[in-house]
Amino acid sequence: MSLAAGRPYLAIPGPSVIPDRVLQAMHRGSPNIYEGPLIEMVASLMPDLRMVAGTTGHVALYIGNGHAGWEAANANLFNRGDKALVLAVGQFGLSWANSARAMGIEVEVLDFGKSSPADMERVEAALRADTGHKIKAVLTTHVDTASSIKTDIPTLRKAIDAAGHPALLAVDCIASLGCDEFRMDDWGVDVMVAACQKGLMTPPGLAFVWFSEAARQRCGRTDLATPYWAWGPRAEPEEFWQIWDGTAPTSHLYGLREALDMIHEEGLPQVWKRHQTLASAVWAAFDAWGAGNPAIAMNVADPVNRGWSVTAARLGAPNATRLRQWCETKAGLTLGIGLGMAPSTDPAYHGFLRVGHMGHVNAHMTLGALAVMEAGLVALDIPHGPGALANAARIIAANA
Numbered sequence: 001m002s003l004a005a006g007r008p009y010l011a012i013p014g015p016s017v018i019p020d021r022v023l024q025a026m027h028r029g030s031p032n033i034y035e036g037p038l039i040e041m042v043a044s045l046m047p048d049l050r051m052v053a054g055t056t057g058h059v060a061l062y063i064g065n066g067h068a069g070w071e072a073a074n075a076n077l078f079n080r081g082d083k084a085l086v087l088a089v090g091q092f093g094l095s096w097a098n099s100a101r102a103m104g105i106e107v108e109v110l111d112f113g114k115s116s117p118a119d120m121e122r123v124e125a126a127l128r129a130d131t132g133h134k135i136k137a138v139l140t141t142h143v144d145t146a147s148s149i150k151t152d153i154p155t156l157r158k159a160i161d162a163a164g165h166p167a168l169l170a171v172d173c174i175a176s177l178g179c180d181e182f183r184m185d186d187w188g189v190d191v192m193v194a195a196c197q198k199g200l201m202t203p204p205g206l207a208f209v210w211f212s213e214a215a216r217q218r219c220g221r222t223d224l225a226t227p228y229w230a231w232g233p234r235a236e237p238e239e240f241w242q243i244w245d246g247t248a249p250t251s252h253l254y255g256l257r258e259a260l261d262m263i264h265e266e267g268l269p270q271v272w273k274r275h276q277t278l279a280s281a282v283w284a285a286f287d288a289w290g291a292g293n294p295a296i297a298m299n300v301a302d303p304v305n306r307g308w309s310v311t312a313a314r315l316g317a318p319n320a321t322r323l324r325q326w327c328e329t330k331a332g333l334t335l336g337i338g339l340g341m342a343p344s345t346d347p348a349y350h351g352f353l354r355v356g357h358m359g360h361v362n363a364h365m366t367l368g369a370l371a372v373m374e375a376g377l378v379a380l381d382i383p384h385g386p387g388a389l390a391n392a393a394r395i396i397a398a399n400a
């Protein structure tokens with residue numbers, strides 16, 4: 001017997017749930033890409049893209065996913081042979097480092113493991129040791145989606161400044177933009193990378209690179225910035241096609257317009273608050289489950305270091321995989337796999353999962369997901385502490 005018929009819920013950390021409004025906005029034939037309404041609509045996106053990033057700086061749009069966003073940032077920040085300092089607190093930081101290395105950039109990785117936040121004293125020491133100022137930029141994730149660790153960006157900025165180092169600060173907000181508080185200008189971020197399929201609620205296909213005026217002056221004319229990747233013409237186009245270096249991703253743009261309208265209507269601070277509250281409900285449930293079974297725990301011990309859009313947890317192998325499969329086949333809820341915690345061929349892999357709570361998510365979706373997980377724990381005889389749903393409900397009640 002399965003109870004999965006009905007509207008499914010994809011609670012993975014991207015792509016996220018697409019609002020019906022966004023789907024409907026995308027459902028149209030191709031518009032004229034040379035003149036007319038599309039050109040005006042795209043111009044209207046730019047102030048809103050700056051608003052969600054918290055910047056008055058520049059923004060370049062690319063047809064691509066988050067990996068494309070990394071390469072776009074790399075290409076404009078570095079010449080071949082330049083050096084990057086990468087902070088890694090999970091798989092995504094390591095993957096950004098790999099992308100830079102593959103492009104001929106010299107990469108120094110500060111690896112803080114998979115469960116601890118970045119140690120800013122180590123960052124400061126690494127920058128002080130670079131007396132020749134070979135490091136051109138510091139690259140970091142805001143929220144690493146594999147570990148769900150959040151990096152304290154204002155403190156990182158202070159560490160760079162304390163070292164007296166001129167390196168630019170580049171941040172991957174692919175998992176956090178439109179979910180977790182982020183203020184590019186106030187926090188002294190020079191380059192920020194995001195994509196449209198997580199907090200921005202649009203199907204995968206658009207990547208964005210925001211850059212400060214300082215970054216515009218110091219970067220963008222590198223030997224890696226080929227015509228397709230160079231951010232200059234995209235951010236300051238003389239003709240519409242230059243925004244894309246070719247044909248515009250027309251349907252995606254209408255979807256993004258609608259998603260940004262939805263963020264406007266709710267208000268960005270309220271969007272952050274909603275994510276924080278729903279995340280807290282998820283954490284409260286895990287705390288209760290874990291109190292009755294030491295094998296169940298969230299990956300990040302201190303809530304201050306947890307992202308608001310995704311929660312990585314362990315249940316002990318093979319129970320995470322069993323629970324995911326039960327939730328999907330019996331109840332229509334798809335949870336995320338564990339990523340970067342153990343190789344998929346290692347039996348330990350089946351002990352990890354992630355709950356995505358990003359974008360178009362509300363209280364009943366989160367409480368529903370947690371209740372389904374609880375039902376799965378019961379059905380599968382996985383030991384767990386009591387009170388998870390009451391805890392989660394109390395968080396919702398206190399913040400609604």
Ligand SMILES: *Cc1c(COP(=O)(O)O)cnc(C)c1O
Binds near residue numbers: 173
């Ligand atoms: C999802 C994600 C990526 C990768 O994005 P893709 O669209 O899968 O290429 C990179 N970094 C972070 C933090 C992410 O959450």
